[in-house]
Amino acid sequence: MSSTPPENQTAAVGDWLPKQLQPAMDMLAAHPLLGAAAIFVSAMILAILCRIVIFRQLRRWLPQDGGGPGSRLLTELQRPVFTTIVCLGLIVACRLALPDSSRVLTNLLATVVLVSWMLTLFQHCGTLLELMSNRSSRFALIDHRALPLLDLTCKMLVILFGSYLLLLVWGINPLGWLASAGVIGIAVGFAAKDTLANLFSGFFILADAPYKIGDYVNLDAGERGRVTHIGLRSTRILTRDDVEITLPNSLIAAGKIINESGGPSSSIRVTIAVGVAYGSDAEQVCDILHGVAVQHPDLVSNPEPRVRMRQFGASSLDFDLLVWISMPEERGRIRHELLVSIYKALAENQVEIPYSKQDIYIREWPTAPGTPEPVDDNAK
Missing domain, CATH: 2.30.30.60 (SH3 type barrels.)
Known part of the structure; x- marks a missing residue:
């Protein structure tokens, strides 16, 4: 089994280097292990400098971000960048020192780089989208409401493209896998139609x-x-x-x-129906209801409470007190407190709240058994 001479491997590795570095590569050709160690050490130094200098400078450009999405994204990007630089150095070192097994090692190192970026993007693509939709920025690119959908789409794309690149790295034809996945997808679709x-x-x-x-x-x-x-x-x-x-x-x-939280404002309206007896002063009732609403601490000030007389009821003058609250789940408690306050205020001002009344007229008293019926004198 023939192998490529180390000189040729060094030359192949150094083809992309500037001409000023060619003498150094030629000198390392006679000592491939020493050259591989030098390349690996250089890659480690470069990765450490990138992590210390470049990322520290990038953080200085985000002083207003604090612990926001920009700082979190920079922190999470340090690991895949460091891994990429070190693995690239190892690939070059392996091609120089181990030319026979460099292909397998190159594939393994490339897989490590891809998996590192896939994990980082999958876990933190939401942070990147949050940075692009920052509401405090004048140049927000994404609507904040679309973040869940875009986050899901980005994660799916990361998995698909990452898997495709991994297959290419190992020399596997992805077309056959895609055809098999299509057939399996049809079967799974029929079996899990409710889930789909x-x-x-x-x-x-x-x-x-x-x-x-x-x-x-x-x-x-x-x-x-x-x-x-x-x-x-x-x-x-x-x-x-x-x-x-x-x-x-x-x-x-x-x-x-x-x-209930939709619309132009998050506040919602609560309507309280109040009926008072006929003969009550309508303007006084409006003032009483408005005063009760204004004194409640949990009602929003804009819009202001309103009182409307709706109709002449069967036995009452019907009013509606319209108030707005900011928390829909507090509607029951606030309605209870307003009803109690309205009842007390109407009682203090001697405004009658009508209630159902019935008058019973007895046409004649029933007679007991054995009692003679009364004689009608007019019938004589």
């Missing part, structure tokens, strides 16, 4: 964004609560009973969704 329905529904929910994490929603199925998690398969909602329920995305996508 949830996955596609989750994809469309993330794309359409009818709600986001933190919104208070009412679903067509009857569930009501705050959204705590949006996934590809399901959505989690924390109800007012502090119970977290998990709903399949296909069920949510097929029904009506009422987002």
Whole structure:
């Protein structure tokens, strides 16, 4: 079995080097092990300098970021960059010192580099997207509501392209694998159609964004609560009973969704119906109701509370007190407190709250058995 002379391997390695470094490579040709060690040490020094100098300088360019996404991204990029530089040095050293087995070692080192970048991008692509959608920046490139969908898409692309490159590194034809994956995908699609329905529904929910994490929603199925998690398969909602329920995305996508936290403002309106007796001063009632709403500390100041007289009821003058709250889950408590305050205020001002009354008229008293009927004198 013939092997390539070390001189030729050194020349092949040094083809990409400047001419000023060619004499040094020629000198190392006679001592390949020494040259490989020198290349590896140089790669280590370069990786350490890159980690200490370059990344430290990059952090100085982000003084306002603090512990934000920019600083976190730089911290996480140090490991794959360091690994890449060291592995490239090892590849060159292996080609110089071990020409016979350099191909296998090169593939192994290239695999280490690819896996390092795949893990980093898969775990922290959300941090990169968060940096690109920074609301404090004037040049935000991504809408903050689209982050979950883009994060999922980026992770899928990282897995697909990373797997494709790994196959190319080891000289495996990916076309055959893709054809086999297509046949397997059809079989899996028929076997897991419900799961796929949830996955596609989750994809469309993330794309359409009818709600986001933190919104208070009412679903067509009857569930009501705050959204705590949006996934590809399901959505989690924390109800007012502090119970977290998990709903399949296909069920949510097929029904009506009422987002109480949506719209131009996060505040929602609460309507309290009040009826007073006929003969009450309507303007006085409006002032009483408005004063009760203004004194409540948990109501938002904009929009201001409003009082509207709605109609002449069957036995009352009907008013509506319109107030706005910032937290939808506090609606029950605030409504209770307002009703108690309204009752007390109307009682203090002697405003009657009508209630159902019935007058009973007795046409004649019933007679006991054996009692003679009264004689009608007019009948004589």
